[in-house]
Each structure stands twice: as C-alpha cells, then as structure tokens.
Amino acid sequence: MNHVKDFNFSGKKTLIRVDFNVPLDKQTFAVTDDTRLRAALKTIHKILNDGGSVILMSHLGRPKNGPEEKYSLKHIVAYLSSLLQKDVKFVTDCIGDEVRSAAENLKPGEVLLLENLRFHPEEEKGDETFARQLSELGDVYVNDAFGTAHRAHASTTIIANYFDAQHKMFGFLMAAEVEAAGKVLHDHEKPFTAIIGGAKVSDKILILEKLIEKADNIIVGGGMAYTFIKAMGGKVGNSLCEEDRLENALQLIEKAKSMQVSFLLPDDSIIADKFDNAANIKSANSNDIPDGWMGLDIGTNAIQQFTDVILRSKTILWNGPMGVFEMENFSKGTIEIAHAVAKATAAGAYTLVGGGDSVAAVNKFGLADQVSYVSTGGGAMLEFFEGKVLPGVAAIAAAK
Ligand code: 3PG
Numbered sequence: 001m002n003h004v005k006d007f008n009f010s011g012k013k014t015l016i017r018v019d020f021n022v023p024l025d026k027q028t029f030a031v032t033d034d035t036r037l038r039a040a041l042k043t044i045h046k047i048l049n050d051g052g053s054v055i056l057m058s059h060l061g062r063p064k065n066g067p068e069e070k071y072s073l074k075h076i077v078a079y080l081s082s083l084l085q086k087d088v089k090f091v092t093d094c095i096g097d098e099v100r101s102a103a104e105n106l107k108p109g110e111v112l113l114l115e116n117l118r119f120h121p122e123e124e125k126g127d128e129t130f131a132r133q134l135s136e137l138g139d140v141y142v143n144d145a146f147g148t149a150h151r152a153h154a155s156t157t158i159i160a161n162y163f164d165a166q167h168k169m170f171g172f173l174m175a176a177e178v179e180a181a182g183k184v185l186h187d188h189e190k191p192f193t194a195i196i197g198g199a200k201v202s203d204k205i206l207i208l209e210k211l212i213e214k215a216d217n218i219i220v221g222g223g224m225a226y227t228f229i230k231a232m233g234g235k236v237g238n239s240l241c242e243e244d245r246l247e248n249a250l251q252l253i254e255k256a257k258s259m260q261v262s263f264l265l266p267d268d269s270i271i272a273d274k275f276d277n278a279a280n281i282k283s284a285n286s287n288d289i290p291d292g293w294m295g296l297d298i299g300t301n302a303i304q305q306f307t308d309v310i311l312r313s314k315t316i317l318w319n320g321p322m323g324v325f326e327m328e329n330f331s332k333g334t335i336e337i338a339h340a341v342a343k344a345t346a347a348g349a350y351t352l353v354g355g356g357d358s359v360a361a362v363n364k365f366g367l368a369d370q371v372s373y374v375s376t377g378g379g380a381m382l383e384f385f386e387g388k389v390l391p392g393v394a395a396i397a398a399a400k
C-alpha cells in the first residue's frame with residue numbers, strides 16, 4: 001500500500017483529505033480541542049519539506065442545507081496557521097472557478113484550505129462529478145482522515161477512482177491508525193482485555209459481539225452496564241437502561257460464557273438521587289440500586305477488580321468512560337481506570353484508547369502520552385473493531 005513517506009512530493013500539488021471536524025466554542029468559534037489538527041501536521045510537513053504544496057479538504061459538523069456560519073472552516077484558519085507557522089490560504093468553497101484558480105496559483109511550500117465539503121450535499125452522497133471536480137485540484141491524493149474513514153463519501157472514497165495507483169496513498173496518521181487498530185484486533189499478545197463503556201448498549205452491541213470472539217476479558221462500565229445488570233435480574237433503580245436491549249444483553253453474556261471469555265460488570269456503583277454533581281451520593285451494590293437513585297460511576301470494588309484484570313493484560317483496547325467523568329463526583333472510576341491502563345502500558349502492555357469520550361478523559365487527566373496509541377477516530381474505530389471494512393481505507397488499500 002502506498003504511503004506518503006515513500007513519495008517525493010517536489011513540485012506536486014497534493015490534495016489531502018483530513019478530518020478537521022474539531023469542536024469549536026459555541027460563541028467565539030475558537031478551536032477547543034486541537035488533537036485532530038496536530039495529528040495532521042506530520043503529513044503536511046513531509047509534503048512541504050519535499051518542495052510540494054498542500055490543498056487541505058475536510059468536513060466540519062453536519063450542515064443540513066448548504067453553508068452555515070457555525071460550520072465554516074474559516075474558523076480554524078488562524079489556529080492552523082499558528083500550528084504550521086505559516087499563513088494558510090482559504091477559499092470560500094471547495095469547487096468552482098475561484099477554487100480552481102487558487103489551486104493553480106499555489107506555489108511550493110504553500111497551504112490552501114478549502115471550505116467545508118459538506119456544504120455540498122454531493123459530498124455525503126458520494127457524487128462522482130463532485131469527486132472528479134475535487135480530484136482535478138491536485139496531482140496526488142492523500143487520505144489522512146481516519147476519523148471519517150467509515151464514510152463512503154466523495155472526498156474519502158470516490159475521489160480515489162480519479163487517481164492512478166501511484167498517485168493515491170495514506171498519510172502518516174491514517175497509516176498509524178490502521179496499524180494500531182490492526183495490531184489490537186488481529187495481532188495482539190494475550191491476555192487481551194477490552195474495556196467498553198459509555199451510555200448506551202445499543203451503540204456497542206456490534207463491537208461487543210466481535211470482541212467476545214477476540215478478547216480474553218471484556219470489562220463493561222458506564223451507563224450501559226445497567227442494561228446488562230437488569231437483564232440478569234438486578235434492580236437498577238433509575239439508572240440508564242435500554243429496555244429494548246435486555247435480550248441482546250443476555251445473548252452477549254451467554255456468548256461470552258460459551259466462549260470462556262470473562263465478562264466483567266461493576267459489582268458496585270456510586271449512586272446519586274439526581275443527575276447532578278451536587279446530588280446526594282452513596283455507594284451500593286450495582287444490582288440493588290433503590291428506586292429514585294441512579295448509578296453514575298463504578299464503585300470502589302469494581303475499580304479494584306477491573307484494575308487487577310487490566311494490570312494482568314498484555315493488550316488493552318479502551319472505548320468509553322466508566323461514569324459521568326465530566327462531573328467531579330462521578331469521575332473517580334474513569335480516572336482510576338485511566339491510571340491502570342497507563343500503568344499496564346509502563347509494564348509493557350500495548351494499549352489503544354479511542355472514542356471521543358475516553359480520549360477526552362485521558363487528555364483531561366494528562367495521561368495521553370502514557371498509553372501506546374490514542375486514536376482520532378470515534379465511529380471509524382468502532383466500525384473497524386466491529387469487523388467492518390472502512391471504505392476510506394479500502395479505496396487506497398486496493399491500489400498496488
Ligand atoms: C467524527 O467526528 O465522527 C468524524 O469526523 C465523522 O463525522 P460524522 O460522524 O459526522 O460523519
């Protein structure tokens with residue numbers, strides 16, 4: 001498979017699909033988390049250092065009907081310019097005459113950012129004409145947008161048809177993401193432990209199905225744990241529970257049992273009488289939560305039990321927090337699990353953290369550089385671990 005590291009970009013205009021779908025402040029539109037911008041720098045620098053020029057294209061948010069101020073990529077121009085230490089040029093569309101001439105006039109060492117691709121509905125439809133118009137802006141196509149690799153959109157997938165095998169390739173980020181995820185799913189050292197959290201079971205059923213076939217231990221925390229606990233006959237009070245998923249939950253527990261995979265749920269929980277940091281709080285057995293109370297974090301015994309398993313593991317995948325870590329009183333479970341994952345890493349385990357909330361958690365606790373790899377992909381990472389082929393990866397991987 002082609003990789004930017006093996007290509008000389010001298011004199012070439014390179015069209016890079018990046019995932020600059022970054023969170024912006026609602027009032028000021030300032031970038032509030034620059035992880036995805038930083039993650040793209042290595043590829044951009046390589047191309048510029050070779051003597052090439054760069055045309056960046058991305059989506060931002062989910063605009064419905066054409067341009068929307070809050071989704072304009074102009075909001076990131078200043079920030080990106082400061083990261084690159086050069087003035088990034090910007091055009092107010094991604095196709096059309098103005099864009100074509102800006103691309104044509106781009107000189108080696110220069111960077112041009114196009115306006116949000118999703119301002120054209122053709123992007124999400126995977127429209128061929130739109131993809132061809134984009135492709136005409138560059139001599140080479142690089143896909144570095146792992147976060148969007150699960151979308152078969154014009155700029156992530158269809159566009160690859162308009163470049164020959166020598167002129168389409170993965171950027172550093174895409175290659176690193178695919179390698180990290182592939183190592184965990186297909187080439188891991190055992191014991192392999194998957195830690196899956198978050199609010200909803202319904203989002204995680206497919207990944208759990210797949211991971212039960214691969215992992216030695218599955219640790220389940222967060223709001224989704226209570227659907228499993230209720231399915232097994234526990235009393236969960238007012239905790240989050242997806243009644244229509246009780247059957248799925250039981251099937252997963254059965255599948256784990258039949259495959260001799262240990263499936264761990266939190267023995268105890270921190271419970272609260274309302275969804276509020278200032279609520280009344282106590283600890284309880286997770287299967288005996290009184291009415292009017294809800295589980296908002298894993299408890300002390302669960303932390304201990306999960307930590308023991310994590311420290312015995314050689315490979316760890318973590319997706320989803322253990323509780324409502326944004327509220328201080330319910331953050332201990334997620335903090336302690338993050339520390340356990342960091343400790344396992346220091347002891348030689350390979351650890352991959354992915355999914356918006358768990359990544360936000362390791363960043364918040366300052367542990368991002370103490371795990372093996374932090375993914376920029378949420379949905380893309382989930383779909384990879386569900387065993388799906390990511391269209392954005394396949395479009396390049398097919399090139400010899
Ligand atoms: C994401 O943040 O999930 C990616 O940028 C993809 O965005 P989407 O979920 O709106 O397709």
Ligand code: MG
Pocket residue numbers: 378379
């Ligand atoms: Mg998404």
